[in-house]
Amino acid sequence: MLIVLSLAYLVYGGIQQGATYWVTVGELRQRASALPSRVRLGGTVAAGTVRWDTAHRNLSFVITDGTATLPVRYSGVVPDIFAEDRQVVVEGAVGRDGTFAATTLLAKCPTKYNPADPKSPR
């Protein structure tokens, strides 16, 4: 019984720490203020929008879900799979300037059953 309770406590705490909400690009554009600060966003890297700064440390691109778009800034480890027209998942928050500041960037492999690589370290 004790074990069940401790487990429940751990799980609850873990959820608090790790939970992020999934949103779509459209939702983010419309209701940014109503959503929790840390969200997860899935979409595609819009073609022609990938930009690196000169030191190749800061990345910016535009994410789209087909209809709505959102600019994204990111400066962590970029997965090798990342490229235009590929599906990505970003985690972070919308900044005051309307750009999505991503803390995590995940890319999904385009072909079936191809393990792609994960993202930036914790």
Place this chain on the structure above:
Amino acid sequence: MASLGRFAVLAALVLVLYAIIAAVLGARSRRAEIVATAVRALGGSAALLVAAALVLLVALATRDYTFQYVAAHVDDAQPLVYDLTAFWGGMEGSLLLWALVLAGYTLVAVRAVGRAQPALVSGVVVVLAGVAAFFLLMLAAVASPFATVPFPAADGAGMNPLLLNPWMAIHPPTLYLGYVGLTVPFAIVIAALVSGRAADGGVLLARRWMMWAWYCLSMGLWFGAKWSYVVLGWGGYWAWDPVENAALMPWLVATAFIHSVMIQERREMLSRWNVVLVILAFGLSIFGTFLTRSGVLSSVHSFTQSPLGTLFLVFLAGAMLAAFAIAAWRWDLLRSRNELDAALSRESAFVLNNVLFLAIAFAVFLGTVFPVISEVVTGRRVNVGPPFFDHVVSPIAVGLLLLMGVGPLLAWRRSSPEHLRRNFLAPGAAGVAVGAGLLAAGMRAPGPVLVFALAGFVATTIVLEFAGGVRVRQALRGEPLPRALLGLVARNRRRYGGYIVHFGMLLLLCGLTGSSVFATQRVVTLAPGESGTVGPYRVRYDGLGQTTAHGALVVGARLHIFDGARDDGPLTAARNLYLNGRDSTSDVALRSTPRDDLYITLIGWAADGRATLRLLVNPLVLWMWAGGFVLSVGAIVAMLPEARPRTAPVTVPARVLGTAGQ
């Protein structure tokens, strides 16, 4: 050619369906010859699957682009070896591999069960053939690797270059040996339950198979982690990705089983629990196969949407319902014959071990399916990432580490507290010494200090176990130390193999802690000749170089490493830019020592020759790989057949004879 493959799969399906019917009829009418035809049908189906596999292999090797599958996973520039591993690089091929491995296991298992408990053969045939039937149906009707196009393309698409790596070549087959391997103990247990004749629920017969599947899963997980670390360039080896979790969960359940089955062997207890574990392990392996094939969870590994996912879920649900229904039907048969002798015994330690492992498995499961649950319950899809898993799993893992040390100190059945205290002293002192030493050396984070202290504790326990056993043996036989040690291990393979496995796990946990808590990272942009520092290392950047290799432009940063005053020599960090203009991979510059790994990736470069590098120092990573290796050795030792206990005449006191049988 492709039609031959399609035909082979279809024919195999027919034979497998026949096998199910024949086995049921044969068992019902008690006519062994009918069951024998079922076994032969399975043999025929296996031969057909080998033929189908050969068709695909030949098509891959000859780059026959009329095969859709070949065109999708092979290209002219790809090395031949990876053309062949493309067999399991895509969904259809991986299903064929599953079916093939299952066929192989089926043949071996039916043979073995036929020798050990012939009455169970028909049941085993039905279950294994049933699972095979599902996979063959998928292969024949939904996801055939033998689909063709009338006009072959000039060149194929090739596999993602990240997969062109030896570790990724062996990772899926090894993992499959584990996943599919869990089907056999499942079949044995179901057969035993249905036959109603095995009071242990078939568990003891299934034990060997569970161990083997567990071993393969362990190795598969290890290879996957190694690949992730060496190839992906992010400096980590585990990301709590749903597909990684999918392999971890059955592994956890299987590990629990390996321990609790020992209780059943000695005390004829926990048979119900063990039956549940076996069913659960199989269910989780199918669940894992399902996870990688449906679009249900967003994973970097997952397939695009496919009807296959739903079908898998249906199959999984059906199999689990049926299995648990059968278990419920025979529940009374599995009644325990004994109870725990004492709270302070190895048995109760194992029970606690099981609880903890299952707790981790449950937590991982919850975290993995959380997005789906949250969407159903609240309407919003919520993800729980690595922080959740780390937060929940770490304390439980520490508990298991402690248990790993305390368990061996306890005797089976009943341990006397004084003896326990006495045996606890040396290891306890070692643990405290390690902890104090680390604190004195400046380590402040409580978690790692605790882990390393416990590691010292457990390591001492294991060493003392070996020492104690050797001493006993020497007292009995007067052998010299090496002989005594070998003899000890040979006579008690499972026990001492198990200790070696524990030691491997210990190293692994230390490596895990070191590299996850104490990693340091720096991102630097350097002009040629400039240096950056990270941890104890100084990295001098000497310039860029360009070559071409295996269909890619390789841009390499020449580096020179200095560890304090010592010159450690040159190293290169490179990026491979593939001709399609989009794919790129990293060649990580890696220098591994037992103390830490220096891990450098080239992130970018500018026209003026400046390069941006990511410098990472990961302590104790080598311990992880070493731990995996030690675990492997221990597992093999433990799996070797135990020497049969020799019977010897024993003088029995008269009083015992007088009370026997009452």
Place this chain on the structure above:
Amino acid sequence: MTAAITLGLAAAAAWYVLAPLWRRGTAPARGESAERARLVEERETVLRALGDLAFDRATGKMSDADYDTLRGRYEAAAIDALRRLDALDASHPRTGVAGPAE
């Protein structure tokens, strides 16, 4: 042509699979009866228990008092199991090859 080959292969496969049905002459190897299997399992369990006990006491984990008590209990159980096994074998002599447990 292909049809002929396919038919030929199918016939061969059918013959291979169904052949055992015509060999009814040989009696199938009788495995152990459930009863005997259970007794053998009991014997193995008790013998293993005795082995564990001896090892645990020799390596200093169990007190002598506990050892004596438990050993007495398990030795009695062992003798009981062996006796019942012998009785079963005496009244039901088994045909064919020796079982794997021997």
